[in-house]
Amino acid sequence: MLPCLNKRLFGLDCPGCGLQRSVLLLFKGEFVAAFHMYPAIFTLIPLMGILILNKLFTLKYGNLFIIGFSISSVALILINFLIKLLN
Template sequence: MSLPEDYMLPCLNKKLLGFECMGCGIQRGLSLFFQGEFVAAFKMYPAIYTLIPLALLILSTFVFKFKYANKIINALAIASVLIIIISFIIKKTN
């Protein structure tokens, strides 16, 4: 039986330069999230919990119109970027 990790794209930054990028872990985090491993998904990629609602909201705005959608999208995008940067710095310093 093959694992989901067998079908994931490799990080070119890690392969070519030898160190992880800010996106390393997002595929594994999504896989863990959809397997119901919510704590493990957070530990793998903390921004997963802002990126999923952000993606769902962006996709839903193509079908439905929300009054404050742009403000919510902006807030989730800023939160996601901050979480990605902070978790990357923490990962590099540990």
């Protein structure tokens, strides 16, 4: 795993801390643990899939899905980051 430079320098988690471990947990099939590690993983994966599909094929409502998953991902990342800061 790559170390977090922000955590090493300042001692605080960054908004992306936990993403690598969450992906690893998903590969192991531990979905609940992956969610607890980094909740936005379940919106980022469909977002990446839709972005790729929208580049290959023009999806009719692709932009709406991209906007929706993007807003959800940012909201989950910020909420998770604020919870980590408060604890």
